[in-house]
Amino acid sequence: MTSNSEIILKTQSITKSVSLENKQLHLLQGIDLTVYKGETVAIVGSSGSGKTTLLSLLAGLDLPSQGEVYLKNKPLHQLNEEDRSQVRADHVGFIFQQFLLVNSLTALENVMLPAELANNGNAKQEAQALLAQVGLSDRGSHFPSQLSGGEQQRVAIARAFITKPDILFADEPTGNLDKKTSNHIADLLFDLNKHYDTTLVLVTHDLLLAKRCQRSVEMKDGHLVDQSIVQKPLAEQNQEPHQPIINPANA
Template identity: 60%
Template sequence: MTDPASGPENVSEPILKVSNLTQRVNLGNDTLTILQGVSLEIKRGESVAIVGRSGSGKTTLLGLLAGLDTPSDGEVMLEGNPVSRLSEDERAALRARRVGFVFQSFQLLPSLTALENVMLPLELGDYPDAGRRAKELLERVGLGDRLRHTPRQLSGGEQQRVAIARAFASEPVILFADEPTGNLDNQTGQEIQDLLMALNQEQGTTLVMVTHDETLAARCERRLTLESGRLGKEQEAAA
């Protein structure tokens, strides 16, 4: 496996390459096919929206791309690492160094402050100066005056800002977001969109998002549509 802490030797190669990805689930005597023959490539620094109706397989695809699960068939390559063929420990090591996550439900630890939530992945990864890095990120997302607040003391939008700061803390090469504006009102959702796109540009982080938000999808460079577990015709972003 390529060292997860090091960058790829050839930056012109796709950061993410998926070949004939299929995911099936056994349901007693029946087999449910959630994804069927999905193939795609994503370039370094791109922003990509994955859209489709509920039940089309979007979240399942995102989990496979991120190495949270392994496919029934096919292969996922992240920076030359065969994610789908790595052990659970190897996938965890790769995610810790190279991958960030933003979830609809925020997934902050309720007993920790905003600062401690952002510091956690840095401390687990033995990053130097975790406190300084976490503070800088929280200031960048507009929460410099909320460092000592716990999640219950923060609004939904503020919690998502903490989650975004945490996701970018270890400077991931790719960030996966599952409905990042799904639990937010329109104005707050717009602010989170602006923040994600700005960080995508500033840090050059590849951004792959599952979303029902048409405005957010339109802001991405590419739009991939899942239809009953299959990849539909790709749409380029509007000029």
Template identity: 60%
Template sequence: MMIETKAVTKSVTTTNGTLQILQPIDVRVKQGESVAIVGASGSGKSTLLGLLAGLDQVSEGEIYLDGQPLHAMDEEARAQVRGEKVGFIFQSFMLVQSLTALENIMLPAQIAGVKNARQKALEALEQVGLEARGHHYPNQLSGGEQQRVAIARAFITRPKILFADEPTGNLDADNGERVEKLLFDLNRQAGTTLILVTHDSELAAHCDRQLQMQAGSLTEVTEERRRYAS
């Protein structure tokens, strides 16, 4: 299994007491699968995605990412696992404004000590159709172009698993379709496991499986429910 959780919960302490964000969650994702996590805003989707990617620590339970026990690791150890195995695409792109598109893509490869990082970044730029825009800074790129740079950055280290949080949420329909095609093309070509959070029913429908998040609880969306929803 690429991802396996056992009774994972997340809670936070507030002035009014403990707030339970995630109820006990058990989920398994095979290598190479594409999985969409759907649900209303505030249901806990992004919280779960952050836990699965090792960006946050569980309150209780166990998370295994490619056999690595994220729940038992401190931030430094989780960061090492992320660097070796994980790519992450944020809705807000999260590009470094002082770096060009090419430099943004190179960054994780340089941190990981990848040889020929510049050449690999140039190849990644070409793969997302932005070879002529490598010297531009993020504020000189459209939203769709910035998201494609973010995808190239996430894929440059050839991660085993890619997490995407509303990857088409800030894009118009045309750019959303282009980014969607790019995500699944790269997923198939590299055999990368893809887990995404989305409100986009068409994007979710292209995934192998859908998981529904409601009030912190996660359930599988069956084929019958998927047909009814469509």
């Protein structure tokens, strides 16, 4: 990580509190985090430590109670819901633990969705290409209920990359999958990430998954206790030993 790398995401002492039965409950306190372009960052921590809350603030799904969040230099904390939506449409991709495909749409249509939201006239072709990249070219007309969990998550990953987002947020992307499928999905995620040169912020309590990221930060009781762990230098990470799933020639 070099100091002249472009900062894509930055928070300054953000806190998030909710009132519960007249008591203030502090979910997050004083979080400072900076993510550079092209980085892969894992947010780890035990259940209830505030990982997902932090993710929701980073992606502009929610607003901090205090503090500042900048995504691609846009002050999310000052934007209303509508403007934050626009920021997400322009720069953000998502992968959820529950896959969250729209049940009434086919796999292909699910992948097309974000591209259509961005008024991409080529949505269908691009979606078909991405489905091929995740190895589901023959399942495009299937509905989510006709796909296995792993296949659903592959569709979700294809959906996340179709807009070539600047930053991708993944919330426990392998949390609902068995070990073998998990590995497969993780491979796919990191390959595509590299291929599209996307910044990845990943929430997980799976330390093996976290280790595949360049950097891990740990949440504990709403505090960021350690964000200095750097697993590997970028250059080294780019030479992962596994066989890439996607064909680099396509890049």
